[in-house]
Amino acid sequence: MLTVLILPIRFPALSLAILNEEDAPMRTVTADNITEVFTGYFGEDTDPRVRDVLTALAQHIHDFVLETRLTHDEWRKGLESLEWAARITDPERNEFVLLSDVMGLSSLVDMVNSVPGATSSSVLGPFHVSNPPPLEIGGDMRRDFEGEVVLVEGIVRDIDGAPVAGAEIDIWQTAPNGMYSSQDPAQDVHSFHALMTTDATDRYAFNTVKPVSYTVPNDGPVGQILDAAGRHPWRPSHLHFIVKAEGCRDLVTEVFAADDPYLDEDTVFGVREDLVMSYTPQPAGSFPDGFTMSGKVPGEYSRVDIDFKLARG
Ligand code: BEZ
């Protein structure tokens, strides 16, 4: 008797089955109804967004298995890849983010959240460092590194064209050897990382050496997936930026060199039309109005103009 009294409170679905055994026989789960059965398990108070996202996810996972007729062996190999990813993921290396990047998931999330008129966002990647060293406008990020010298300069505006003064621009890139500071024992942690604040005229500028194309980490399960798919691990050369300003949405983006051989085949799908810039050769000794070249004065150099348009919000 006690069971009958308690069940309706703790296990409403089960008690319904007991009470209405004849009208509601136990349902067999089949390939045709598994998604419907899945959605039937949601609690009554489930957040509607959680319900929608999980329903769509389950639907796509179920359809994926039905469409590919996934074998046990393939399913097991997939899980083993995820286990390997978990084993090698730590604060320095996130194999799950890399998986999301090479599958195009990170870039699609960027695209569906893009704001028309604003600079496109693009993948963050794993090589950003916290607390980058401040660099004054016009400052030198190349230190003693050899390479093609580039003057990067531009303005930060909102999407209506209003200047954004005091914007913070976090900048990072590879050294000329294709390695980020965290990958290269020969560099200190802050090499090719800088934080610049735009002045009252909304401008920023720095000089550096031209970044180079490089490969994403491919010695883990993601590398194995790329190999199996006959894909290369290369990214076209780029400069990374995070631009933040009061009253504006943070922008995480990258800017690519128009002449890079991997521009049309970035392994993480980060390239957008508005993020491709030309490096234009400049004669020795000529600098744009209001700028000088700090650090070792180069002979010929290139200049790239990168303006950022931030969404308000
Ligand atoms: C990067 O640009 O630093 C990067 C992005 C995605 C995966 C690996 C590296």
Ligand code: FE
């Ligand atoms: Fe990068």
